[in-house]
Amino acid sequence: MDFPKDLLYTDNDEWVRVEGDTGTVGITDYAQDQLSDVVYVEVVVSEGEVVTQGDTCATIESVKAAADVYMPVSGKIIATNEELADTPELVNSEPYGAAWLVKLELSDSSELEGLMDAAAYEKFTAEKS
């Protein structure tokens, strides 16, 4: 299981990569492993939309489960990953890379303080399973 050090994590298994005032959001290696083979990804927010921490931004389905993905932080959506509609399996193979879900302009950097770092998240997942 992979827990990249440059990311921040939520207790719903999302990650956010912060670069300046933009953030990239996806689901973790642990989450894709729990879901097993992903068959469908739907991003439900669109470019330009203003979202609040906790809003649903995507739905991910595998053959045996469905998961809603929530925004780890608030802000304005600047890009969504169109590729996943045709290649949902990227969520399994590259959860921290090609399978990013949305990019946004952060509106409240203080929200980042409530998220976990890699070590804390690794411990969190170990306790869950």
Place this chain on the structure above:
Amino acid sequence: MTEPRLCELSVPGRKGFSYSALDVPVAALPDHLVREELPMPELYEVDVIRRYTRLSQLNYGIDIGFYPLGSCTMKYNPRINEETARIPGFAHVHPLQPMITTQGSLALMYQLQEWLNRIGGFAGVTLQPAAGAQGELTGVLIIRAYHADRGDSQRNKILIPDSAHGTNPATSAMSGMHVVELKSDNRGNVDLGALRAECDETLAGLMLTNPNTLGLFDEHVVEVADIVHQAGGLVYGDGANMNALLGIVRPGDLGIDILHYNLHKTFSTPHGGGGPGSGPVGVAPHLVDFLPTPVVTVIEDGDDEMAPLFGLVSPAKTIGRVKAFHGHFGMMVRAFTYMCMHGEEGLRQIAEYAVLNANYLLAKLRDSYHVPYDRVCMHEFVAEGRWSDIPDIHALDISKRLMDYGIHPPTNYFPLIVHESLMIEPTETESKQNLDAFADVMIKIAQEAQQEPELLRNAPAVTPFGRLDEVKAARDLILRCAVDSDS
């Protein structure tokens, strides 16, 4: 082994069925409304009969062998039911005929309502719901309407134990209610502390499956109902497991306010490959006015010479209709036939033998399979389909291996509160020989899991089809094919 697609059987110009010639003058139809292409198959009757007969032979049903699918009550479907439902005077009655011409159907429905009342300890029954899930919806809509009628519309919270079937939360959400999950205690009962903590002025009700999905009778059920009632809520009973309670206890006596029956489980109407079901709902006196419309009632009392006159009426504060017409009448005829066949004593014996069979299997299997909530069970029990020393063997592998022995697997991966669960419900219609044979196979599979685990991982091997690629099905999404000769 795969049967061809319909379009591969279709031959241009072939006809399967012909009608009598037109005996009235032809009428014109405006051209712009007339359909140009009708891309339907062209088959002959023998093609059709062979196709569906051959397909039927790829199916496993109760008629073929043991079907211990937990929570589904796969009991024998008596042949007499199929005969009575097809009596022309039942099969060809239009639902909107004048009531005077449907007194036979109405009398049957009235009697069925009365008997379901007596079996459940209720004051009123609707026969309209099409299935158990629709019975649940009806029940939760009644809970909602009851509180609204009392000016208590802030009551929108439905409590659902963690062992519940997924329909319970789905139904509550569909009815605009807010769902809160309740933990079970270590004996599989509702956790009373957790229940009390959720009892406030927003409580609308509790959805309780009793016996629950572990097959266990809740040891505090009366107390649970009291706590909910004292907080102003109602108790909904999921009657999926009523087969264990016939003549044993009336849910109404335990404080259940509303309960749906599954005629296709408890009362032997066929499951039909997934429907049609039938989900009548019984209610306590304070809820009779909220039942869906219509219900059958006596309009004029009868006497020694004259039968009573039955009619359809709308309850005073009805939640409305949950479907068109009056419900699945064909299923009502079957269920009523089954009840007549058993009578008072026979109904109790159904529950007794269902519970005897389940406990007998539990006794035979508990040394080979871990049973996490191990006490006297009702009509079913839940074992774990895993062993700590063979971590890569799962409940699914055991299920698939059972097919190689000609047995339908139990329900697996439900309830969610047991890991790798195998939910086993033998029903009363199985003999001791069948149960012994099943237990022997299960014990043998447990040995195979230790000695030759690949037999389980590669199962099923002797069925016409092996394991399916479900990921491909969901990613490629082929949901239809052409059916006509031109394709």
Place this chain on the structure above:
Amino acid sequence: MYFPHTPTEREEMLAAIGVGQIDELFEAVPEQHRFPDLGLPPALSEMEILNEMEGLAWANDSANELPCFLGAGAYLHYIPAAVDSILRRGEFYTAYTPYQPEISQGTLQAIFDYQSLVTALTGMEVSNASHYDGATAAAEAVSMAIANFRGKRSKVILSPTLHPHYRETIHTYNPAGDITFDGEDSALNNPPEALIPLIDNQTALVIVQYPDFLGRIFDLTELADAVHEQGALLAVSVNPLALGLINPPGEFGADIVTGEGQTLGIPLAYGGPYLGIFTTREKLVRKMAGRLVGETVDNRGQRAYVLTLTAREQHIRREKATSNICTNQGLMALAATVYMSLLGKHGLKQVSSLCYHKAHYAARQIQSLNGYELWSETPFFNEFVIRCPTTVESINEHLLEHNILGGYDLGQDYPELTDHMLIAVTEMNSKEEIDDLVMVLAEVSDD
């Protein structure tokens, strides 16, 4: 009774469990409530039951004995013998939902046939494995449209000539009042385009019936275009048998087609079980509730079928599912599958043409009677509205005295159609039966 245990076996089983009597297995049940008297009669033998049931059935007048002109959402059609012979196969009717595909390919491929046949007939792209009936299928169309817009659109326009039971069911399914309904009070003699001014950017769905409840066939192209211009969805509730003759809704752009499949080989049975048809467009498939079968392969490389997109369903989504539906109407979908396969291209066209011509013959004959008038000049399929010289109830009583089941009293649902009768004619009605109907109606008018 169906338990095979001998007294000896029972004792052996109790001994294996470790209890003396069966009663001991029920000690978790509160004692004061245990083993109640239910007050039910004693058991009957199979012979006695058959006798009893035949007696009850005899107290009905059935539509296959009397000439029947009653429709209004359920119709008497001929059911070819082949249909019931397949339905009676225990391999089909004693199976449950095909959760174990390796031993359920019969049910699965039959459902795949059903999905294929229904999409071909309606001109749509995907069909689920069915809902309960035409009413709940319409209610599910509303839930799906609302879910599609994720709560951003909350208005639903209901045609007043959508079956009254379907509209009632739609309202029952939406108790929270968070959907705004409009359109039901629109005038009955209006064409469907009269609904267009009601459609706005808050509208999620417009739902109409085709042919409508009053039997009329309207071209829905203009309505469909107007709905799409506002970004909303159009649902059309059909009588599938009519589609053997008239344009399918898929051709004029319907987004959802629902319908009552009873006309496809399912007996009247006093109202059920019937068949809820539900089809839609590929792009909406994940919003659709209900079972769905997809094609795939097994691990031996054989083409095979399996339940798919199950992540939409209640057992996974729980409180987030758009519907709580578990099963479909399996056996009824099988009946429709066998019926459609057998009739096929030629039979379906023939039966719907027979219905059409016979209904038009009946309408012309009745219209020529004193005091009776055809209410609308709009083209119709096999059902039409007649303004009567007196109450429909009294006419129907008179018809029944002559052993004829008359039409539906529209005044029950539409006050402006008091004394109007909805008359249905199918291939089951011979010219002689129609002439008898006309003769008896003439007597009423002359009285």
